Amino acid sequence: MVASHQETDHVALAAWSVSKSFGAVQALTKVGIDVQPGRVHALVGENGAGKSTLAKILAGIQPADSGQLLLNDREVEISGRAHAKSLGINMVPQQLSLVHDLSLVDNLLLASPRLRARRSDARAALSRTLDSAGVQVDIDAPTGRLGLAHRQLGEIVVALAEGARLLILDEPTASLGPHEVGGLFAHLRALCAQGTAILLITHRVDEVLTVADDVTVLSHGHQVFTGPTEGLDANRIAHLMVGELPEAIARAPRERGDAVLTLTEVDAVSDVDSDLQQVSLEVRRGEIVGVAGVAGSGQNLLAEVAVGIAPTQAGEVVRAGSTASDASGALAAGVAWIPDHRADAVVPGMSVGENLTVYAASVDPAPRARVRTRFSGRRAQAVAAQAAVLTEYDVRPHDPTLAAGNLSGGNQQKLLVARELDAAWSAESPASLVVANGPTQGMDLRASQAIRARLVTAAERGAGVLVASHDLDELLDIADRVVVLVGGRIADDIPADEATAARIGRAMSGLARAGANS
Amino acid sequence: MNSALWIAIAAGAIALATPLIIAGLGETLVERAGRLNLGIEGMMAMGAFVGIWAASAVGPWMGLLAALAAGVVMAAAMNLAVYRFGANEVVVGLAMTILGLGLSTYLYLMWIPAGEVNRSVETLPTVSLGPLADVPVLGPVLFQHDIMVYLLVPLVLGFWALMRHTTVGLRIHAVGTDPESARLRGVRVERVGRGTLLAGGAMAGLAGGVITAGSIGSFTPDITAGRGYIVLAVVIMGRLSPLGVTGGSLLFALFQSFALLGQGLGLGLPSEVYTTLPYVVTLVVLVLSSRALVRARLAPMRA
Numbered sequence: 001m002v003a004s005h006q007e008t009d010h011v012a013l014a015a016w017s018v019s020k021s022f023g024a025v026q027a028l029t030k031v032g033i034d035v036q037p038g039r040v041h042a043l044v045g046e047n048g049a050g051k052s053t054l055a056k057i058l059a060g061i062q063p064a065d066s067g068q069l070l071l072n073d074r075e076v077e078i079s080g081r082a083h084a085k086s087l088g089i090n091m092v093p094q095q096l097s098l099v100h101d102l103s104l105v106d107n108l109l110l111a112s113p114r115l116r117a118r119r120s121d122a123r124a125a126l127s128r129t130l131d132s133a134g135v136q137v138d139i140d141a142p143t144g145r146l147g148l149a150h151r152q153l154g155e156i157v158v159a160l161a162e163g164a165r166l167l168i169l170d171e172p173t174a175s176l177g178p179h180e181v182g183g184l185f186a187h188l189r190a191l192c193a194q195g196t197a198i199l200l201i202t203h204r205v206d207e208v209l210t211v212a213d214d215v216t217v218l219s220h221g222h223q224v225f226t227g228p229t230e231g232l233d234a235n236r237i238a239h240l241m242v243g244e245l246p247e248a249i250a251r252a253p254r255e256r257g258d259a260v261l262t263l264t265e266v267d268a269v270s271d272v273d274s275d276l277q278q279v280s281l282e283v284r285r286g287e288i289v290g291v292a293g294v295a296g297s298g299q300n301l302l303a304e305v306a307v308g309i310a311p312t313q314a315g316e317v318v319r320a321g322s323t324a325s326d327a328s329g330a331l332a333a334g335v336a337w338i339p340d341h342r343a344d345a346v347v348p349g350m351s352v353g354e355n356l357t358v359y360a361a362s363v364d365p366a367p368r369a370r371v372r373t374r375f376s377g378r379r380a381q382a383v384a385a386q387a388a389v390l391t392e393y394d395v396r397p398h399d400p401t402l403a404a405g406n407l408s409g410g411n412q413q414k415l416l417v418a419r420e421l422d423a424a425w426s427a428e429s430p431a432s433l434v435v436a437n438g439p440t441q442g443m444d445l446r447a448s449q450a451i452r453a454r455l456v457t458a459a460e461r462g463a464g465v466l467v468a469s470h471d472l473d474e475l476l477d478i479a480d481r482v483v484v485l486v487g488g489r490i491a492d493d494i495p496a497d498e499a500t501a502a503r504i505g506r507a508m509s510g511l512a513r514a515g516a517n518s
Numbered sequence: 519m520n521s522a523l524w525i526a527i528a529a530g531a532i533a534l535a536t537p538l539i540i541a542g543l544g545e546t547l548v549e550r551a552g553r554l555n556l557g558i559e560g561m562m563a564m565g566a567f568v569g570i571w572a573a574s575a576v577g578p579w580m581g582l583l584a585a586l587a588a589g590v591v592m593a594a595a596m597n598l599a600v601y602r603f604g605a606n607e608v609v610v611g612l613a614m615t616i617l618g619l620g621l622s623t624y625l626y627l628m629w630i631p632a633g634e635v636n637r638s639v640e641t642l643p644t645v646s647l648g649p650l651a652d653v654p655v656l657g658p659v660l661f662q663h664d665i666m667v668y669l670l671v672p673l674v675l676g677f678w679a680l681m682r683h684t685t686v687g688l689r690i691h692a693v694g695t696d697p698e699s700a701r702l703r704g705v706r707v708e709r710v711g712r713g714t715l716l717a718g719g720a721m722a723g724l725a726g727g728v729i730t731a732g733s734i735g736s737f738t739p740d741i742t743a744g745r746g747y748i749v750l751a752v753v754i755m756g757r758l759s760p761l762g763v764t765g766g767s768l769l770f771a772l773f774q775s776f777a778l779l780g781q782g783l784g785l786g787l788p789s790e791v792y793t794t795l796p797y798v799v800t801l802v803v804l805v806l807s808s809r810a811l812v813r814a815r816l817a818p819m820r821a
Contacts, residue, residue, distance in 0.1 A: 082704060085704075093702055095698075097699045097703050098699060098703075099691075099695065099699045099703065100695065100696050100699065101692070101696060102691065102692060106688050109685050109688055110685065110688050110692055110700070110703050110704070111704040114685060115685060115686060116683065116684055117683050117684055117685050117688055
C-alpha cells in the first residue's frame with residue numbers, strides 16, 4: 001500500500017496525438033503533452049478548452065478515442081483509475097475527493113484491499129509523507145473540519161501515501177487565498193525536488209510563471225503551445241490562451257446615493273470563520289466596496305450578515321431601510337446574493353429557466369411583487385425571454401430547459417450572476433444591494449472580466465455593491481474602497497487611489513494597525 | 519413479594535429483545551450506507567415461516583439458516599428492483615413488507631390447511647450457564663436462555679468492530695455520508711449499497727427464524743406483529759450504532775415483557791395501558807432522541 005519501494009522510481013508520462021469527442025462536441029483534437037519527473041508542468045487554457053478532459057485521460061478516468069500514452073517511453077494502455085494509481089499516476093480532482101466525515105487516516109484506508117483498518121500503519125505512512133513534503137496537517141480530524149487549504153494539502157498527501165509519483169492537480173488554487181497558494185506552491189516545489197512529476201491545471205497565468213517549469217496551452221481542444229516557461233511572459237501566455245484580451249474595465253466616476261447597507265458595531269459568531277467583532281461599515285448606492293482578508297478572517301460571515309442570513313449577536317444591520325434578517329426579507333429589500341458556494345444558490349435538479357425564476361416561488365407576497373414578471377407570460381415567450389438572458393450572460397448552452405446541474409461549473413456561475421444581477425428583478429426596481437462573495441472564483445480571464453463588468457454596471461444602475469474576493473487584482477480593478485478584515489475586525493479601509501496590492505497585503509497580514517500605532 | 523414476577527419480566531425482556539437486536543444490527547449497516555429497508559417486517563415474517571418449515575424437517579439450526587437465506591433472497595429482489603430497474607426504495611420496501619406478510623401466511627396455509635392442528639417443532643435448547651445460572655436474580659435473568667441469546671454478545675461486538683475497525687465499515691460510512699467523494703476515492707458505491715442490504719435482509723430473515731424456530735416452536739400468521747417497524751424505530755433511537763440498537767431493543771422489550779406479564783402485579787390498570795405502553799415509550803424516547811439529533815444538525819443552518 002505504501003510505496004516506499006518506489007521511492008527512487010520516477011514516472012514520466014507523455015501523450016501523443018490524443019483526441020476525444022463527446023457526442024458531436026470535439027473536446028480534444030490531436031493533443032500532446034510530456035510530463036517529466038522533478039518538473040511542474042502547467043496545463044492552461046480557458047474554461048472548456050479541454051484541460052480537464054486531457055487530465056482525466058492521463059489519470060485513467062476516461063479513455064481517449066485515439067492517440068497513445070507513453071509511460072517512461074514505453075507505450076501503455078491505462079485501463080482505469082485503479083490501474084493508473086498502480087502505475088503511480090494519481091489525480092486530485094477539482095471538487096476534492098476526501099470523505100468529509102472521515103479523517104485523512106481513514107480516507108487513506110478506504111481504498112485498502114485489507115479487511116482490517118490498520119490505522120497505525122496508515123498513520124505512519126501519512127506522517128512519513130508529511131515529513132518529507134514538509135507539510136503539517138491534522139491527520140486525525142474529520143477532513144470536513146479542515147480548512148480548504150489543508151484539505152487540498154491532505155488530498156495531495158493521501159495521494160502520495162498511496163504511491164503517487166506523478167500528481168495531476170485540477171485547479172488546486174481555485175478556492176485558496178494568495179497566502180495559501182504560496183504555501184501550496186512551496187510544497188509542490190519540495191515534492192519536485194524529490195523527483196515527483198506534477199501536472200498543474202490552471203487558468204491563472206501568474207501561477208504558471210510562479211511555479212511551472214513547462215507549460216502546455218490548450219485552446220478549444222487544440223494544443224497551441226508546449227515548451228519551457230522560460231522566456232515567456234504573462235501577456236504572451238494570456239494571448240496564447242484567449243487570443244485578444246478583453247479591454248480593462250473603464251473607471252468612470254459614479255454618483256453616490258444614500259447608504260443602502262449600514263452595519264453598526266456588529267458582532268457575529270461562526271463555527272467556520274472568524275467571529276465578527278465591532279464591525280461598522282457603510283455601502284452607498286453607486287459604490288463598490290471590496291472586502292479583502294486572509295482566508296477565514298471573517299469575509300464569509302460578513303457577507304452573510306450583510307445579506308441577512310447569518311444572525312448577529314450585537315449591533316444593527318440596515319439594508320435598504322429594512323432590518324429584516326431573513327432571506328425573504330432580504331429579497332423584498334432588493335438584495336442580490338452571490339455566495340461563495342454556488343451549490344447554495346443554484347438548484348442542480350431544476351432547469352436553467354427555473355433557476356432564473358426561482359424567486360417567483362417565494363411564499364411571501366412582498367418579494368414576489370418585487371421579482372421580475374417578464375417570464376410569467378405565455379410559456380413560449382417566457383422561454384424566449386429566458387434564452388435571451390442566457391445569451392446576454394453567455395451561459396452556454398443557451399437552453400433554458402436544460403437541467404442546471406448539466407452545465408459546467410463556470411456556466412453555473414454565470415447563470416447565478418445572470419439571476420442575481422438581472423433576471424430576478426423587474427426593470428423598474430433593480431437590485432438595491434449586491435453582495436458577492438468570490439464571484440469569479442474558478443472562472444477564466446474572459447468570463448471573470450465579464451462578471452466584473454456586470455458588477456460595475458449594477459453599481460451604475462444605483463446599487464451598492466459589496467464584493468469579497470481572494471483575488472486582489474479583482475478588488476483593485478473595480479472597488480472604490482477596500483476594507484481589510486483581520487481576525488474578524490476591520491483592520492483598514494483603503495480608498496481606491498491609495499489601494500495597491502502591497503498596501504492591502506500588508507494590512508491583511510495584520511501589519512497596518514501596528515504601523516499606524518508606531 | 520412479586521420479585522419472582524419481576525425476574526420473569528426481566529428474563530422475558532431479554533428473550534423478546536433478541537430478534538429486535540438481530541434485525542436492528544442489520545438495519546444499522548443499511549442505514550449507515552445511506553439506504554433504508556422498509557421491508558424488514560416482511561423479511562422477518564418470511565424468515566419466521568421458512569425457519570419453522572425447515573426446522574420441522576431438519577432441525578432448528580438448519581431452520582435458522584433457511585430463515586436467513588429467505589431474507590437474503592428478498593433483499594436481492596429489492597436490490598434488483600432498486601438498482602436494475604430504478605424503482606423507489608421506500609415503495610419497494612413497503613411492497614416487500616406486504617409481500618412477506620401475505621406470502622408467509624399463504625405458504626403456512628398450504629402447509630397446514632385451516633382446521634388442522636398447528637405443528638410444533640423442537641426449538642433451540644435452553645442453556646443454563648453452570649454456577650452462574652444459580653446466582654440469585656442475575657442468574658435467571660441473564661444466564662438461563664436459549665443459545666441464540668448468548669450468541670448475541672459476540673454478534674453485537676462483531677458489528678461494532680466491523681463499523682469501527684475494518685475498511686468495510688469505513689467504506690459503508692463513506693458511502694452513507696459522502697457518496698460522491700467515496701466514489702472518487704475508489705469505493706464502489708453501488709456494491710456497498712447492495713451488499714449492506716443483503717446483510718440487512720439476512721439479519722431480518724434470521725430474526726424471524728429466531729422468533730419461531732429459535733424460541734416459540736410454531737408459526738401463526740402475522741407472528742411478527744409489527745416488530746419490523748419497531749426495529750426501524752430502535753435503529754434511529756440507537757443512533758445507528760450497534761450498542762445503541764442493543765440498548766433501544768432492550769428498552770422496548772422490557773416494556774413489552776412488562777405488558778405481557780405485568781398484569782399479574784395487580785396494579786389495577788386497564789389491560790389497554792399494558793399493551794400500548796411499549797409503543798408509547800418507544801415513541802417518546804424516539805422523539806426525545808431525534809430532537810437532540812435534529813437540533814445538532816440544524817444548529818449551523820439556523821439563521
